[in-house]
Amino acid sequence: MRLYITALNPTDAVRDGFVPAAAALGLPVTVLTDRPGEWPADIPALRCDVRDPDAVVAAVAAGRPAALLSNSDHLQAATALAARRLGLPGKDPDAARRCKDKAAARRAVTAAGLDQVHTLTVDPGAVPAVADAAYPAVVKPRDGVASEDAYLVGDARELAARVTEIRARRPDVALVVEEYLTGDLRTHETLGDGDALAVLGGWRTGLGPPPTFTEVSLDWAPPTADETAQLRAHLDALGVGFGACHTEYVVQDGRVRLIEVNYRLIGDRMDLILAELLGVPLFAHVIRLHLGEPLAALDLPDPQAVGRHARVEYVCADRPGRLTAAPGPLDGTAPPGPLDPIAAGVRLGCRPLREVGRDAEVTGTNRDYLAVLHGIGSDAPRVRTALARFRAGLRWEISG
Missing domain, CATH: 3.30.1490.20 (ATP-grasp fold, A domain)
Incomplete structure (x- = not known):
């Protein structure tokens, strides 16, 4: 039995998340992709027109598939349809298409009487x-x-x-x-088995200056009970209920208003950081749902009772050019400092998102990211202090 993952370009979610999680579950993995030459040699990658459900079915059918999933926004509908034709657990293809089409998502929410944007x-x-x-x-x-x-x-x-x-x-x-929907941008992270839906938590997102919407920071901020109930109604209207889902929203006068729904895990290494914060094998949980296990079989914590805070910051290119110097991957725990002992004990991490020697862009999107930094500790002030000190000691240089 084998796990098949549809993908386009290599992502940290697949390389550092799903592939190791599948190995821990004893499942061999094959990545179906239209770009097999871009994938690392240690990850089996099979050429496939992954936007075509028929091609995905043909590629998977002969391999005794245990599960078929995707973490790509672009491939959710095709993968869901292929899974249905193969008789495998998966998302509702109509819901996947609805979430991808922002106009269709708005119509569904309006038709349910929940909001009109x-x-x-x-x-x-x-x-x-x-x-x-x-x-x-x-x-x-x-x-x-x-x-x-x-x-x-x-x-x-x-x-x-x-x-x-x-x-x-x-x-x-x-x-x-x-x-234009004003208010603090927030996220809502969920897992579902098609019947039950669990809230993993959420984040408050900091944005760069307009007119673009570059995410530059995220702070752990699980939704309130009232927000959760409203968000559940919106997701029900869209047909969302299976596997992972990442929802962005604002609250105006106590009312939840959706920005968009991405029917997959939160991205840009936030999924890996979320797993570390919660202390759960998040990627294995997603795989197990696609194997047909019920949500009740997963050991999921109450996000309101986690008892820790996390903050994530993205280092963005401030001008176009070639990245000539940057720190490599770093992990550690903040020691006490002479002026800020409050920072002691915070777990810190830095992960490069662009290799030295590559061109850096300024686009107002996540293509500007050079690295992601994060801190996890007992409370927000401690984490912010430690992360600020950590970031101050790192350097990125762009020439050109």
């Missing part, structure tokens, strides 16, 4: 017609991910300029222009 779909080549009263607004790809090509616009002139800019790179992409 004013949204206009702009087909390729079309000129958006947005009333002046609708600004400020956000323009982004209808099927986009990771704040890619997402911009805050203040008027029709800015909107037209951004649409032209996006189409210069991606002429065939459909866009949405939607109401």
